[in-house]
Amino acid sequence: xxxxNIFKNDTSKRxxxxxxxxxxESSRCVQCGICSYNCPIGIDVRAHVWRSEPVNxxxxxTCGECVARCPRGVLSFAQTDLFAxxxx
Amino acid sequence: MRYVIIGAGVAGISAVxxxxxxxxxxxxxxxxxxxxxxxxxxxxxxxxxGELHDKALFPRTKEHYKRLNFNYLRGRVTRILRSDHALxxxxxxxxxxxxxxxxxxxxxxxLDVPGAKLEGVVKLDHLEDAKNILKQxxxxxxxxxxxxxxxxxxxxEGLLARGMKVHYLLRGDRYWSNVLDKHESEVVENRLExxxxxxxxxxxxxxxxxxxxxxxxVVLQDERALKCDMLAYAVGIRPCLELxxxxxxxxxxxxxxxxxxxxxxxxxxxAGDVAQVFxxxxxxxxxxxxxxxxxxxxxxAGLNMAGRKTAYLKSAPFNVTRLAGLTTTIIGVVGHGKxxxxxxxxxxxxxxxRQLPEAIVAQSGFDVNHMRLLISEKNLVGAILMGDQTLSxxxxxxxxxxxxxxxxxxxxxxxxxxxxxxxxQFWMSWRATLAL
Numbered sequence: 220x221x222x223x224n225i226f227k228n229d230t231s232k233r234x235x236x237x238x239x240x241x242x243x244e245s246s247r248c249v250q251c252g253i254c255s256y257n258c259p260i261g262i263d264v265r266a267h268v269w270r271s272e273p274v275n276x277x278x279x280x281t282c283g284e285c286v287a288r289c290p291r292g293v294l295s296f297a298q299t300d301l302f303a304x305x306x307x
Numbered sequence: 308m309r310y311v312i313i314g315a316g317v318a319g320i321s322a323v324x325x326x327x328x329x330x331x332x333x334x335x336x337x338x339x340x341x342x343x344x345x346x347x348x349x350x351x352x353x354x355x356x357g358e359l360h361d362k363a364l365f366p367r368t369k370e371h372y373k374r375l376n377f378n379y380l381r382g383r384v385t386r387i388l389r390s391d392h393a394l395x396x397x398x399x400x401x402x403x404x405x406x407x408x409x410x411x412x413x414x415x416x417x418l419d420v421p422g423a424k425l426e427g428v429v430k431l432d433h434l435e436d437a438k439n440i441l442k443q444x445x446x447x448x449x450x451x452x453x454x455x456x457x458x459x460x461x462x463x464e465g466l467l468a469r470g471m472k473v474h475y476l477l478r479g480d481r482y483w484s485n486v487l488d489k490h491e492s493e494v495v496e497n498r499l500e501x502x503x504x505x506x507x508x509x510x511x512x513x514x515x516x517x518x519x520x521x522x523x524x525v526v527l528q529d530e531r532a533l534k535c536d537m538l539a540y541a542v543g544i545r546p547c548l549e550l551x552x553x554x555x556x557x558x559x560x561x562x563x564x565x566x567x568x569x570x571x572x573x574x575x576x577x578a579g580d581v582a583q584v585f586x587x588x589x590x591x592x593x594x595x596x597x598x599x600x601x602x603x604x605x606x607x608a609g610l611n612m613a614g615r616k617t618a619y620l621k622s623a624p625f626n627v628t629r630l631a632g633l634t635t636t637i638i639g640v641v642g643h644g645k646x647x648x649x650x651x652x653x654x655x656x657x658x659x660x661r662q663l664p665e666a667i668v669a670q671s672g673f674d675v676n677h678m679r680l681l682i683s684e685k686n687l688v689g690a691i692l693m694g695d696q697t698l699s700x701x702x703x704x705x706x707x708x709x710x711x712x713x714x715x716x717x718x719x720x721x722x723x724x725x726x727x728x729x730x731x732q733f734w735m736s737w738r739a740t741l742a743l
Contacts, residue, residue: 244700247627247636249598250317251350252363265366290353291627292634292696 239281239296241274243267247293254285254294268293308333310612311394311402313384313550314410315339316348317598318579318605320367322408325609327375333613335377338396343434344379349598351437352629355465361434387554389572406574406612409551409562410605413544413580413596418453422515427522428538431458443537446470451525451533453512454541455483457628460495462539464631467502474533475499476510486641487691488679494693498631512538544596546581559583561594566618568608576612578604586621597626623707627699636699639689639706640681678726682719685711698727701734710737 245268254264262276264285274285286294310326310333312319323335346364353359372379380402386395387407394402415430417423429440440462444450449472452463459475460482467473481492496506511528515538524534546561557563557571561583568576568584579601583592595601600621607619623639678698681689686709690702705712715733718724 246599246625246703247699249349250347250366251353251359252347252366253350253353253359256359256363269366288358290358290629290634292636292699293627 241267241279241281241286241294242297243271243273243293244295245269245271245293247291249291251290253288253290257284257288259284264294273297308405309403310335310406310408311404312337312408312410313339313394314408314412314579314581315341315343315345315379316410316412316579316601317345318410318412318582318601318608319408320345321602321605322410322576322578322609322612323375323377325606326613327377329610329613329615335375336380336402337377338380338382338384338394338402340381340383341433342381346434348433351431351434352461352465354434354437355431355440355461356468361438364434384550387550387575389554389575392574404574407576408605408608408612409570409575409577409581410579410601410608411547411550411581413546415458415541416543416545418512418515418538418540418542420512420514422517422522425515425517425522425538426520427517427536428515428540429462430540431462432544440465440537440539441469444469444471445536448472448536449474449534450537450539451476451512451535452539452541454543456486456541456543457630458541459539460499460630462541463499463504464502466537466539467504471537472505473503474505474507474535476507476512476527478509478511480508486637491677491679491691491693494633494677495631498633502631544580546583546594548581559592563592566620567611567616568604568619569611576608578608584619584621587618588621593621595621595624597624599625623703625703627696630693633693634696636690636692636696636703638691638699638703639687641679641689641691678730680719680726680730682712682716685713685716687712698730698734701730701738705734705737 248268250265252265258264259282260278262274262279264274267274286296308330312322315337319337323337326335345367347366350364354361354364382396384394384396385398388395392404394404396402414432427443430436444466447470450466451474452459453476463473463475481489482495483492500506512525513528514526515522516524516526522536522538524532525538526532548558551558551562556575562570562577562581564570564577564582565585566587568578568582570577580596582604583594585592604619607617610617625638627636676694679691680687687706690706692699712733715729718729719726
């Protein structure tokens with residue numbers, strides 16, 4: 220359910236995977252660590268949230284594990300690529 | 308310069324980081340009797356459910372601590388000797404300070420019934436408490452949970468996830484009645500029941516019964532009896548004020564501080580759950596038991612201690628939590644009155660939520676996606692969102708900025724108004740005016 224929600228709005232999964240990043244709203248975060256704990260390649264997602272940065276890690280697969288598992292809705296996908304075509 | 312910080316919670320660590328951002332050479336000592344140092348206290352709920360390992364609760368790496376260059380001292384501060392600028396640790400050794408921060412937190416209000424000291428009576432303040440619960444939570448055994456607010460639900464869900472049968476006692480006719488409305492309480496209760504929790508309304512604990520020093524059951528005020536192997540309680544929290552009893556520092560329900568987080572002693576500061584903070588906007592001193600204010604207060608205290616004058620401006624109270632599996636955001640003023648299940652305020656609670664002005668409630672949505680708005684004459688004063696969180700950030704911004712919602716107020720008030728659409732559209736135009 221939550222995983223499906225990630226891709227709603229008008230951003231298709233493909234667009235997300237190619238141009239999207241995981242972004243955070245750090246004021247919702249309590250540093251519990253579920254995001255980092257569930258990252259399949261061991262990115263410290265929580266540390267990015269703490270610095271209010273997108274997960275701009277070169278190895279991020281944008282698989283959505285962290286987004287789906289965060290119990291407080293801190294994480295979401297957004298197009299952050301400066302060169303991506305801007306949506307209407 | 309020696310800065311001493313008592314307490315290893317988020318207020319304490321945020322103060323260390325803030326001090327170090329200003330003063331690169333001063334000596335910083337953090338002292339706490341917590342064997343684990345700083346970890347995410349809100350994360351304990353997810354450790355209980357098994358969603359993460361306890362090792363994942365520690366947000367900072369050794370390298371980070373090394374860079375901060377501070378000393379962690381494990382010990383219990385037993386006295387503050389204000390005239391000597393010193394602390395007495397474990398009743399014997401002395402530690403001198405120039406600037407002191409009390410980030411000593413709050414702890415669970417003790418259960419005031421016969422049998423409360425029996426083995427198997429548990430609470431959730433610290434990591435050690437969570438480990439103790441997990442050690443005793445045996446699959447197929449029965450637990451009774453008493454209390455209200457977020458912590459009681461965290462206990463309920465944690466025990467359930469560990470395979471226990473859970474009875475949840477509520478004194479009144481519904482869950483968290485001073486923050487949630489009837490529908491929202493129902494949503495939470497229905498989901499709990501679906502998960503297998505047995506709810507008991509109008510049920511007040513009278514006594515915990517034991518056998519060989521262990522919990523074997525409970526008796527309620529109306530003499531009903533329930534057999535159980537564990538009793539978990541969360542009836543509120545109390546700021547830890549024992550340490551300042553002999554200091555003459557001004558206190559009310561918490562340690563009173565000004566907007567610079569300074570107590571009545573200019574060299575002593577307080578932040579987090581223990582601090583009762585003066586709010587220049589309302590002229591009142593309020594207690595919060597939320598993680599983000601504790602983080603911000605710790606930062607502000609640290610900056611002021613290091614000589615950078617900074618005021619703490621309380622934002623609209625805001626909390627995100629998960630209630631029976633539903634992500635829920637509570638912003639501003641949404642409830643009122645007193646909750647029978649709570650003594651003091653609930654963890655994850657803010658008193659501001661119950662200072663209800665002339666507000667009218669508009670509501671929409673069903674079960675998993677629910678939004679409730681509290682509207683005053685021209686502004687939104689509070690909101691609660693359950694499930695879909697898309698609008699939570701816009702609402703938080705508009706409530707904090709006291710956005711004038713006159714253009715959509717009448718539309719919002721109409722029966723079955725499409726609240727989400729109205730708010731989303733208004734947000735777009737409001738945000739555009741800000742950018743001008």
